[in-house]
Amino acid sequence: MAKATKKQALGRGLSALLKDPENDIQSVSDKNADKVIGNVVELDIESIEVNPFQPRSNFNDETLKELASSIRELGIIQPITVRKLDFNKFQLVSGERRFRASKLIGLKTIPSYIRIANDQESLEMALVENIQRQDLDPIxxxxxxxxxxxxxxxxxxxxxxxxxxxxxxxxxxxxxxxxxxxxxxxxxxxxxxxxxxxxxxxxxxxxxxxxxxxxxxxxxxxxxxxxxxxxxxxxxxxxxxxxxxxSLTKEIPNYVSKGIDVLKAHLSAKVDITTSQNGKGKIVIPFHSKEEFQRLRKLLTGE
The missing domain is CATH 1.10.10.2830 (Arc Repressor Mutant, subunit A)
Structure with missing residues (x-):
């Protein structure tokens, strides 16, 4: 119990450090960054905004209330993860259910792992983190x-x-x-x-x-x-x-059968004919080169 209290006190001390304008940490190379980045810090819930990259869009009210009840009795066992945006301003990367449940029971602070990441890194972290969860639906x-x-x-x-x-x-x-x-x-x-x-x-x-x-x-x-x-x-x-x-390739009518041989002989080429039940049809004359096309065109048009 004493060990847990000591850790919580440390988190509160780091929280105070983050609220000092002279210690506004923006990168891992800043002074005191090693004391904050990657550590668990007690952050004011109001200083944290939800992640616009959060892939989950459905939150079950009943299970959220059950989680809130558990947090009220046992506290938050696994800290949320946030990224630093600005002075005393953070954005949620993962743990939105814990965050929502904590707000539901009126908690003022929440234990948080602090990261420094750009938008793309935050998006990737949030998506990969959430994909690993068991309660996401297939979509x-x-x-x-x-x-x-x-x-x-x-x-x-x-x-x-x-x-x-x-x-x-x-x-x-x-x-x-x-x-x-x-x-x-x-x-x-x-x-x-x-x-x-x-x-x-x-x-x-x-x-x-x-x-x-x-x-x-x-x-x-x-x-x-x-x-x-x-x-x-x-x-x-x-x-x-x-x-x-x-139905499109039924028996060819006599008038077509008699005429197709004439066409083939005149064009010296293969001629395919298909007809439908309403008497309509189409003639297909394949060619395999520019020269053959021009020869067929001349025979058909006389030009």
């Missing part, structure tokens, strides 16, 4: 990966090293962002899992995605059942495409 993780690629300019290979995940895992998350927004929202709200999303992403048309998604939710289908439903859908679409293709 939040996918959005974090995409932001690390777009805003921090990480390749998938470097991102894989940074977050300790296989490239295939990262790719599977990123593909979820191709789902219809309604399905993404359904995943965030827990109506379907990432497994459902990975099955639905194999459907190209967003309208069909939604139709199958609604069936999955209304009937409470499992991931395996969803995969089978998607497979059946794709097979039926393949059959429809084949049927449509056959």
């Amino acid at each position: 939040e993780i996918a959005l974090s990966y995409q932001r690390l690629i777009d805003e921090v300019k990480l390749t998938q290979e470097k991102l894989s090293d940074r977050v300790g995940k296989k490239r295939s895992t990262i790719t599977n998350y990123l593909r979820l962002l191709k789902l219809h927004p309604i399905i993404q929202t359904g995943m965030r709200d827990g109506f379907v899992s990432m497994g459902h999303g990975r099955a639905l992403i194999n459907i190209e048309k967003k309208k069909d995605q939604i139709n199958i998604y609604e069936k999955v939710v209304s009937e409470g289908l499992s991931v395996r059942e969803t995969e089978q439903l998607v497979k059946t859908y794709k097979e039926s679409k393949k059959g429809e495409d084949s049927k449509n293709k056959q």
Whole structure:
């Protein structure tokens, strides 16, 4: 107990140091920086602003209240991490749930690790830190990966090293962002899992995605059942495409059959003809060089 009290007193002493305008630390080379940067300091909660780079956008009120109750009884076991912005002004890097819960019960100060980082470093720290958490939903993780690629300019290979995940895992998350927004929202709200999303992403048309998604939710289908439903859908679409293709290449009418040989002989070239049920069709004359095109043009136009 005495050891904990001594550590807390040290944190308060460093807090006083940060409030001294003559000791305004802006870089690791400044005087007394070694006493503050990387250490736990008791900071005024009002001196900390939330991180605009925070990837999490959903905070469950019930679990937040449970955390607040725990903090009231046991205190904050793991300090939050902040970066110094200006004199006695800080920005949250990680630990927003602890920060929110502390404000909820009216705490005036909070133990904080202090870092000095620019915007890009802060973004990367916040995203990587939050990706490691267990309570992010698949879409939040996918959005974090995409932001690390777009805003921090990480390749998938470097991102894989940074977050300790296989490239295939990262790719599977990123593909979820191709789902219809309604399905993404359904995943965030827990109506379907990432497994459902990975099955639905194999459907190209967003309208069909939604139709199958609604069936999955209304009937409470499992991931395996969803995969089978998607497979059946794709097979039926393949059959429809084949049927449509056959309707365009039905038996060539007699008047076309009689004329195609004349065209071939006149042009000394291959001629392909397709017709549809309504009597319409098209003539395709392939060529393989500039000279052959010019020869065909001359024969067809007389120029």
